Amino acid sequence: MAPVSNQLELERIKRKTRANWLLSLPALLLLLFAASGPLLIVIVYSFLTPGNYGGVLWELSGEAWFKVLYTKDIFDDTISLSDAHLSIFWRSFQLSFLTTVICLVLGFPTAYFIATRPPSTRNVWLFLITIPFWTNLLIRTFAILELIRNKGVINNSLISLGIISDPIPMLYSDAAIVIGMTYVYLPLMVLPIYAAMERFDFRYVEAGFDLYASRFKVMRRIILPIIKPGVIAGSILVFVPSLGAYVTPRILGGGKNLMIGNLIELQFGQGKNWPLGAALAVTMLLIVLVALIFYMRISQRSEQNDAQ
Amino acid sequence: MTKTSNAEIAIHVNGVGKYFGAEPNLVKALDDVSIDIRRNEFFTLLGPSGCGKTTLLRLIAGFESPTFGQILLDNKDITHLPPYHRSVNTVFQSYALFPHLTVAENISFGLEMLKKPKHEIAQTVDEMLALVHMEELKDRRTNQISGGQQQRVALARALAPKPDVLLLDEPLSALDYKLRRGMQIELKRLQLETGITFIFVTHDQEEALTMSDRIAVMSDGHILQVGTPDNIYYNPQERFVADFIGESNFITADIVSVSKGKQAKASLRLSGSRQTLKAVLPANKTKDKSATVFIRPEHARLQTSSRGATMTGTLTNILFFGTDTNFHLSLENGDSFVVRAQNEIGRAFNPSIGDTLGIVIDEQAIQILKD
Numbered sequence: 001m002a003p004v005s006n007q008l009e010l011e012r013i014k015r016k017t018r019a020n021w022l023l024s025l026p027a028l029l030l031l032l033f034a035a036s037g038p039l040l041i042v043i044v045y046s047f048l049t050p051g052n053y054g055g056v057l058w059e060l061s062g063e064a065w066f067k068v069l070y071t072k073d074i075f076d077d078t079i080s081l082s083d084a085h086l087s088i089f090w091r092s093f094q095l096s097f098l099t100t101v102i103c104l105v106l107g108f109p110t111a112y113f114i115a116t117r118p119p120s121t122r123n124v125w126l127f128l129i130t131i132p133f134w135t136n137l138l139i140r141t142f143a144i145l146e147l148i149r150n151k152g153v154i155n156n157s158l159i160s161l162g163i164i165s166d167p168i169p170m171l172y173s174d175a176a177i178v179i180g181m182t183y184v185y186l187p188l189m190v191l192p193i194y195a196a197m198e199r200f201d202f203r204y205v206e207a208g209f210d211l212y213a214s215r216f217k218v219m220r221r222i223i224l225p226i227i228k229p230g231v232i233a234g235s236i237l238v239f240v241p242s243l244g245a246y247v248t249p250r251i252l253g254g255g256k257n258l259m260i261g262n263l264i265e266l267q268f269g270q271g272k273n274w275p276l277g278a279a280l281a282v283t284m285l286l287i288v289l290v291a292l293i294f295y296m297r298i299s300q301r302s303e304q305n306d307a308q
Numbered sequence: 309m310t311k312t313s314n315a316e317i318a319i320h321v322n323g324v325g326k327y328f329g330a331e332p333n334l335v336k337a338l339d340d341v342s343i344d345i346r347r348n349e350f351f352t353l354l355g356p357s358g359c360g361k362t363t364l365l366r367l368i369a370g371f372e373s374p375t376f377g378q379i380l381l382d383n384k385d386i387t388h389l390p391p392y393h394r395s396v397n398t399v400f401q402s403y404a405l406f407p408h409l410t411v412a413e414n415i416s417f418g419l420e421m422l423k424k425p426k427h428e429i430a431q432t433v434d435e436m437l438a439l440v441h442m443e444e445l446k447d448r449r450t451n452q453i454s455g456g457q458q459q460r461v462a463l464a465r466a467l468a469p470k471p472d473v474l475l476l477d478e479p480l481s482a483l484d485y486k487l488r489r490g491m492q493i494e495l496k497r498l499q500l501e502t503g504i505t506f507i508f509v510t511h512d513q514e515e516a517l518t519m520s521d522r523i524a525v526m527s528d529g530h531i532l533q534v535g536t537p538d539n540i541y542y543n544p545q546e547r548f549v550a551d552f553i554g555e556s557n558f559i560t561a562d563i564v565s566v567s568k569g570k571q572a573k574a575s576l577r578l579s580g581s582r583q584t585l586k587a588v589l590p591a592n593k594t595k596d597k598s599a600t601v602f603i604r605p606e607h608a609r610l611q612t613s614s615r616g617a618t619m620t621g622t623l624t625n626i627l628f629f630g631t632d633t634n635f636h637l638s639l640e641n642g643d644s645f646v647v648r649a650q651n652e653i654g655r656a657f658n659p660s661i662g663d664t665l666g667i668v669i670d671e672q673a674i675q676i677l678k679d
Contacts, residue, residue, distance in 0.1 A: 206371055207404040209391040211418035212469065221417075225408045 046278035064275035096242035107189035115197035172254030180248040189234040196230025319345040324377030355526035397466035405450040412446040418469040436464040605648035607673035617666025
């Protein structure tokens with residue numbers, strides 16, 4: 001190729017790159033100010049001293065980070081692991097994990113169902129899936145509360161049918177939180193799995209049947225591995241917001257079954273300990289990060305095993 | 309035709325029909341089709357798209373259930389058996405190689421599903437890789453190899469479980485011309501080496517003629533004619549078969565007289581000809597006044613004089629094809645007629661457009677079609 005046209009080509013690519021940067025600038029700026037900025041503030045605050053009436057004093061301190069994991073006895077200053085915080089972390093992790101698993105179990109068949117409808121009716125089903133998003137999260141959560149409380153729809157109808165004589169206590173429990181979060185986050189599981197499933201070529205299923213794979217084997221050895229990216233995306237989309245959920249555990253957990261989100265809110269509100277709240281928020285971020293890395297590792301390893 | 313015993317028949321299709329939809333939009337993809345496919349045979353289902361050939365293949369594979377009729381594999385009724393319980397494998401038109409598996413894993417998939425012992429799987433996979441010359445690429449993902457290579461992997465994957473019958477659904481249609489010719493030879497070799505019954509679906513008559521032991525020509529959900537490639541080419545029974553395979557001239561002729569005997573012969577007067585000719589008359593044609601006569605372009609010769617010619621025509625076009633040349637003529641009654649002549653170096657016969665030429669046709673080359 002002649003050097004002149006080479007130069008022109010390079011110039012063209014440069015111009016194109018510049019144009020691309022310009023086009024993405026608004027989004028980049030928004031990300032910088034709306035995501036990185038606040039995050040930076042949270043990190044900085046976690047190393048400061050709490051003010052008397054909320055807010056922070058600009059004095060460097062590791063106290064907040066110390067309090068994330070440890071408590072100092074008020075009387076004799078003995079240091080011990082903070083059971084309260086640890087159990088809340090653990091509960092948050094458990095409930096989020098459980099929610100993710102239930103969403104997967106419910107969402108996968110739903111996505112499969114929609115993806116196997118004729119193209120003309122698929123959009124109708126997708127539309128139905130998004131209907132819950134039209135209502136405010138708070139209202140939806142109160143609706144769940146109305147369903148599962150002692151004098152709620154479920155208990156009342158069971159009693160009037162004579163199946164039970166006393167209401168089953170469901171509200172203000174971990175189960176209630178999981179039910180609520182599953183309901184709220186289920187579409188986030190269905191949509192990415194559907195997206196993967198819609199691109200799935202069902203001729204692979206025929207090929208599997210042809211090669212002596214039963215329905216179960218076709219599902220496990222062909223469909224699941226191929227749509228795995230959708231499953232991973234859905235799981236992340238459910239797990240991450242579940243971990244930071246605030247409204248659902250607040251209303252359905254009744255304040256005694258705290259999750260990390262509630263604990264953080266407590267520090268910024270009644271606790272008036274902003275640095276501790278900030279440190280807890282960063283801790284949660286780290287838990288999410290570790291969980292994601294762990295998840296990626298596992299899925300990568302299983303992929304390598306598949307390839308062997 | 310010799311009668312084949314049941315033991316020699318791999319696939320027996322008995323009065324099978326497949327309808328899709330319901331009245332008034334009922335589509336009869338297959339209508340009352342019966343066919344016997346022999347063991348170790350390279351059998352081709354040939355026909356234009358929509359003729360039902362792929363539907364028949366899918367019924368044999370088990371992806372669809374027939375609306376009526378019966379399919380036997382080795383004298384066992386498999387009509388309603390799911391595909392994973394049939395010793396029949398398919399090479400798909402789209403190949404349908406599993407994208408998350410490597411070449412070797414694709415080939416071993418069927419064997420694993422059959423729960424073959426590990427060492428046997430490894431051995432068969434190696435054999436198959438060698439058979440299709442893919443040893444070097446066995447650890448590649450299927451999206452990292454070319455179309456021709458994917459084709460060979462699809463073949464190896466379907467052959468690995470050593471099925472009784474291998475179904476091939478237009479497997480060469482996605483390949484370019486050179487590769488397709490190579491794969492035709494390769495397929496024939498694989499069929500001979502493995503001794504497996506091949507049922508091959510294609511709309512390409514050249515493919516069908518070069519590879520098949522027998523061909524079934526299909527149209528509109530029916531089988532029109534079953535026979536060896538030369539039988540189909542030289543003795544088409546119906547106009548559709550003659551038209552679909554190779555090039556053909558069709559002329560309407562008047563039946564002047566019919567001779568009595570075991571094989572009735574008709575004296576015909578071809579339109580635009582002063583000469584009468586004889587041809588074997590199909591049984592159902594004896595009472596007709598006129599008939600459709602079929603002549604292959606390569607079975608006619610041209611000469612400059614009309615003396616001794618079967619008929620005459622005016623040259624309208626000359627098309628050069630490399631190995632041969634097609635001369636397009638207009639007959640006296642306006643019908644068009646094509647004569648194909650093999651090209652030779654230094655040929656003396658060089659007519660020009662507008663010349664009136666004599667067309668010479670041997671008696672054996674003139675056939676009367678059934679319809």
